[in-house]
Amino acid sequence: MSLRDDFQPQWKLLLKWGWLSFAVFILMAPVFYTMYISFNELGFGAKYYIFTFQWYENVFSDKQLVNALGWTMLLALITLPIVIPFGLLSAKLYKQSTQKVWIIFVLLSPLFVPADILGSALLVFFKNLNKFFTFISDQTGIYMFETWFDLGIMSAVIGLIVYTLPYVFVVIMITMARYRPEQTEAARDLGASAWRAFWEIEFPQIRAGVFSACAFVVILTFNEYTRTSLLKGGFDTFTSVLISQMLNTGMSEESYAMASIVSLVAIIIVSVILIVTAVRTEQLEKLTRTVKEPN
Amino acid sequence: MANKNAVEVKNLVKTYGDVYALNNVDLKIAEGEYFVLLGPSGGGKTTLLRSIGGFIRPDSGNVTIKGQNVDNLPPDKRPTSMVFQGFALFPHMSVLENIGYGLKLKSIEKEVIFTKVTKMMDLVGLTGLSKRMPHELSGGQQQRVQLARALILENDVLLLDEPLSALDAQLRKDMCIELKRLQKTVGITFVHVTHNQEEAMSVADRIAIIADGEMLEEGTPEEIYSNPKNKFTAEFIGEKNIFNGTVVSFNTKNITIDIGNDTIEILNQGYKIKKNQKVSLSIKSESIEIIKNQNKSDDKLKVAQIMGTISEITFLGQFIRYLVLLKNGQEIQVRSPKEVKNIKLNDKVSLKWKLEDFLLHQK
Numbered sequence: 193m194s195l196r197d198d199f200q201p202q203w204k205l206l207l208k209w210g211w212l213s214f215a216v217f218i219l220m221a222p223v224f225y226t227m228y229i230s231f232n233e234l235g236f237g238a239k240y241y242i243f244t245f246q247w248y249e250n251v252f253s254d255k256q257l258v259n260a261l262g263w264t265m266l267l268a269l270i271t272l273p274i275v276i277p278f279g280l281l282s283a284k285l286y287k288q289s290t291q292k293v294w295i296i297f298v299l300l301s302p303l304f305v306p307a308d309i310l311g312s313a314l315l316v317f318f319k320n321l322n323k324f325f326t327f328i329s330d331q332t333g334i335y336m337f338e339t340w341f342d343l344g345i346m347s348a349v350i351g352l353i354v355y356t357l358p359y360v361f362v363v364i365m366i367t368m369a370r371y372r373p374e375q376t377e378a379a380r381d382l383g384a385s386a387w388r389a390f391w392e393i394e395f396p397q398i399r400a401g402v403f404s405a406c407a408f409v410v411i412l413t414f415n416e417y418t419r420t421s422l423l424k425g426g427f428d429t430f431t432s433v434l435i436s437q438m439l440n441t442g443m444s445e446e447s448y449a450m451a452s453i454v455s456l457v458a459i460i461i462v463s464v465i466l467i468v469t470a471v472r473t474e475q476l477e478k479l480t481r482t483v484k485e486p487n
Numbered sequence: 488m489a490n491k492n493a494v495e496v497k498n499l500v501k502t503y504g505d506v507y508a509l510n511n512v513d514l515k516i517a518e519g520e521y522f523v524l525l526g527p528s529g530g531g532k533t534t535l536l537r538s539i540g541g542f543i544r545p546d547s548g549n550v551t552i553k554g555q556n557v558d559n560l561p562p563d564k565r566p567t568s569m570v571f572q573g574f575a576l577f578p579h580m581s582v583l584e585n586i587g588y589g590l591k592l593k594s595i596e597k598e599v600i601f602t603k604v605t606k607m608m609d610l611v612g613l614t615g616l617s618k619r620m621p622h623e624l625s626g627g628q629q630q631r632v633q634l635a636r637a638l639i640l641e642n643d644v645l646l647l648d649e650p651l652s653a654l655d656a657q658l659r660k661d662m663c664i665e666l667k668r669l670q671k672t673v674g675i676t677f678v679h680v681t682h683n684q685e686e687a688m689s690v691a692d693r694i695a696i697i698a699d700g701e702m703l704e705e706g707t708p709e710e711i712y713s714n715p716k717n718k719f720t721a722e723f724i725g726e727k728n729i730f731n732g733t734v735v736s737f738n739t740k741n742i743t744i745d746i747g748n749d750t751i752e753i754l755n756q757g758y759k760i761k762k763n764q765k766v767s768l769s770i771k772s773e774s775i776e777i778i779k780n781q782n783k784s785d786d787k788l789k790v791a792q793i794m795g796t797i798s799e800i801t802f803l804g805q806f807i808r809y810l811v812l813l814k815n816g817q818e819i820q821v822r823s824p825k826e827v828k829n830i831k832l833n834d835k836v837s838l839k840w841k842l843e844d845f846l847l848h849q850k
Contacts, residue, residue, distance in 0.1 A: 372573065372575070374571045374572075374573050374575040375575050375576075375577060377542060377562070377569075377571070377575070378569070378571055378575040378576075378577075378636075379577075379588070380561070380562045380563050381540065381542075381562045381563065381567075381568060381569045381637075382563070382568070382588055382589035382592060382636065382640065383563045383589055383592040383593060383640070384563060384588075384592050385563065388592065393577055396579045397578065397579060
């Protein structure tokens with residue numbers, strides 16, 4: 193969508209862009225400020241500013257932080273190959289189905305449940321599931337299921353899947369809107385199986401959306417606190433370390449550096465997605481404007 | 488024309504809720520025939536085509552292709568290839584890759600694919616465009632790529648779903664000639680769906696009229712155009728005028744029909760009718776001659792029949808169309824290759840035709 197209207201005066205257009213830039217600035221100002229103070233040797237609130245990379249060097253020697261970062265990345269890596277196919281299949285089902293309202297309702301409903309409620313509900317669910325498996329184990333003597341849903345990686349990953357699936361679904365669904373199903377029919381007509389038609393014809397055209405969805409899952413996993421802290425069990429995630437430091441001892445200078453690193457990575461990922469999408473949109477618009485040569 | 492049937496459809500039914508998309512359709516298409524399914528939008532012709540191709544599973548009935556029942560076969564297992572309405576080229580593949588995709592699926596060697604694709608591109612007039620991407624092609628070229636992609640598999644039947652609907656009028660005419668030439672060259676059966684009469688007449692060996700899920704009639708283009716048996720066909724094909732009336736009297740030679748405020752006499756071409764029977768009459772717009780006042784026609788076989796008033800004159804390039812208002816309030820179309828002298832709006836005119844130009848359709 194363009195902000196431009198051919199009959200609009202120039203000052204109105206400038207005003208719109210100015211307002212947009214101001215809104216972005218307001219939203220990003222805390223992030224940029226965190227990055228700014230992460231380079232100050234004297235830390236947050238100091239009167240003077242001495243530029244240093246020291247805190248960034250310290251980050252990688254802070255074992256608790258690095259450990260937490262590792263656990264968070266592990267959660268992201270486990271969640272990705274589960275939630276992406278789920279989201280992809282859901283988007284395909286939505287496209288083919290006549291019951292679109294129900295699909296949207298079911299898939300987007302986790303977005304409308306507050307994080308603490310959803311986390312608590314899942315916590316209670318897993319606790320009761322464990323009780324049930326313990327009962328089954330006592331009755332049958334088969335103990336293999338007993339610890340499956342103890343709070344830990346499994347429960348944290350399930351919580352993340354519930355949290356990220358709506359986003360994955362929406363991102364992939366938007367990308368799929370451009371894809372014309374006649375191409376799948378054409379591929380099938382030429383002899384392709386359903387899998388080959390998807391992998392060789394459909395996926396190359398929607399993979400930008402799939403990769404965007406992957407980026408979203410990683411960013412959301414890093415940003416997620418409430419659900420994960422209720423369901424993770426004994427290990428630390430990056431946000432849980434940051435927040436507990438903040439609550440107990442105040443933010444350490446390494447925390448600012450770590451937060452800046454993560455924010456920068458997230459900004460780069462989102463910026464790349466936006467730029468690629470904008471370039472691709474421009475290319476597609478160019479194609480539709482291209483004058484065709486005679487046959 | 489060969490005697491064997493390439494496609495046979497028996498008692499095909501397809502419903503969507505209460506709507507009959509196909510209602511007991513029977514069809515036989517001979518081998519090597521260019522067969523056209525013609526009809527209004529929403530009439531069921533695409534549903535029929537897709538049932539033959541395996542994209543739609545009918546509720547009942549069966550489809551055989553070259554004697555083999557294909558009811559339980561998906562599209563990739565049927566000996567058919569389809570050309571889609573919206574081109575359906577793969578935008579991330581070049582022309583060469585698009586055309587060769589079907590062969591690649593059959594695990595044919597790359598060199599063989601290259602040779603076959605190059606030959607096919609020459610056949611359809613795409614020489615030198617192998618590296619182009621679909622978005623770099625014109626509409627006509629894209630359609631040729633689709634054709635090549637379908638023909639290269641050497642299946643028994645080629646299905647074409649409104650293949651020319653996205654093209655402009657001139658290009659459509661050129662592609663009709665091209666399609667006919669291709670079909671004669673490769674010799675396989677083409678089944679072509681369209682709602683465009685001119686397109687159908689240009690390419691077809693035989694035409695079937697499909698409307699409201701039923702096959703109303705079939706025949707050669709000449710038969711369908713000049714001697715439609717069905718009232719719907721008469722209304723749909725060409726610019727025909729339909730008169731509804733009642734039989735007043737008849738003998739072995741002529742029939743007189745009351746159309747309300749006027750009577751029309753037509754030739755009795757062996758119709759089985761009764762007095763007071765409700766019937767429909769049709770006549771082609773180009774078969775009517777407009778004569779000013781009571782002047783005689785140059786063609787002595789044309790007999791003055793009814794009077795009317797000119798309500799509209801439209802110049803359409805190749806001919807001029809006159810709308811004439813009759814006494815019974817009906818407006819009929821008259822097509823003339825040249826301007827009728829001294830005729831202007833609101834003039835009173837006589838309409839003349841040969842008796843045998845009228846066709847009778849019984850209700």
